[in-house]
Amino acid sequence: MNFLNLLYFFYYIDLKNYSKHILLTLILISTVLAFNGKRCNICYGEIESDYLKDAWGNIFHKEHEKTAEFCESCYRVVSVAITDGGYYLPDNRLICNLCYQSSVNSYDEALKILDMTLEYLSNNGINIDSSYIKLNLIFKNEIRFDSNNHLNYKAFTILNKSESLSSHEIFILKGLPSQEFSSILAHELMHIWIAENNIKIENELEEYYCNLVARDLYSVDMNLFSSIKQNSIDIQLDENKYDSLFSKQNYTITEIIKHIHGH
Ligand SMILES: [Zn+2]
Numbered sequence: 001m002n003f004l005n006l007l008y009f010f011y012y013i014d015l016k017n018y019s020k021h022i023l024l025t026l027i028l029i030s031t032v033l034a035f036n037g038k039r040c041n042i043c044y045g046e047i048e049s050d051y052l053k054d055a056w057g058n059i060f061h062k063e064h065e066k067t068a069e070f071c072e073s074c075y076r077v078v079s080v081a082i083t084d085g086g087y088y089l090p091d092n093r094l095i096c097n098l099c100y101q102s103s104v105n106s107y108d109e110a111l112k113i114l115d116m117t118l119e120y121l122s123n124n125g126i127n128i129d130s131s132y133i134k135l136n137l138i139f140k141n142e143i144r145f146d147s148n149n150h151l152n153y154k155a156f157t158i159l160n161k162s163e164s165l166s167s168h169e170i171f172i173l174k175g176l177p178s179q180e181f182s183s184i185l186a187h188e189l190m191h192i193w194i195a196e197n198n199i200k201i202e203n204e205l206e207e208y209y210c211n212l213v214a215r216d217l218y219s220v221d222m223n224l225f226s227s228i229k230q231n232s233i234d235i236q237l238d239e240n241k242y243d244s245l246f247s248k249q250n251y252t253i254t255e256i257i258k259h260i261h262g263h
Pocket residue numbers: 013014187191207210
């Protein structure tokens with residue numbers, strides 16, 4: 001596998017289902033109540049007919065459906081009322097002001113979270129030598145792909161392992177809120193751990209394990225954001241043919257490791 005193929009491979013596996021999540025979290029509610037006193041979170045007007053609800057339960061008029069914009073991290077509808085607005089990052093990703101509060105923009109912050117994530121994984125039996133990991137913070141437009149139909153991605157890893165030397169490069173988007181950053185890192189680190197341990201498993205199964213570990217990272221600090229992010233990982237797990245191997249709500253990383261070694 002040459003460099004470009006490898007790059008494309010991880011990119012594709014990790015990101016192909018991402019854009020669906022935002023749409024799946026939007027719910028259309030039909031209302032027959034003419035005067036229920038509900039107000040739209042975008043224009044503040046009263047809601048008297050069908051309305052939409054985002055993953056957080058924020059409601060808004062159906063007519064904003066075409067123009068409403070959603071945070072790429074938390075999936076909230078971005079408005080002054082709900083998120084105090086938001087920002088377009090240089091690569092055109094929209095991040096709401098709430099997510100922006102913890103967003104990882106500097107290399108120092110990124111390294112701190114990398115260390116915390118490595119420590120968490122290590123406490124759970126996944127030991128990775130940080131000296132052979134190179135972390136790159138990127139904007140989407142800083143990386144060129146030869147295929148132009150994959151516009152949604154948040155991270156990918158280029159594995160480089162030979163007998164004498166390992167050096168794995170993680171590329172991850174700048175500006176992600178810290179919890180999401182850590183979870184995505186854990187997913188990529190899991191690919192590295194599998195490679196370092198010379199474990200050969202089918203790609204789809206590997207992706208399943210990586211997503212379970214990424215999901216687990218959100219349980220470190222449970223809040224509404226983490227549970228919504230876990231739901232979005234569940235959507236990917238649902239589409240994986242190995243989905244039934246573990247219960248989504250009740251598994252440990254230790255069990256996953258045992259399972260991997262059993263293959
Ligand atoms: Zn992956």
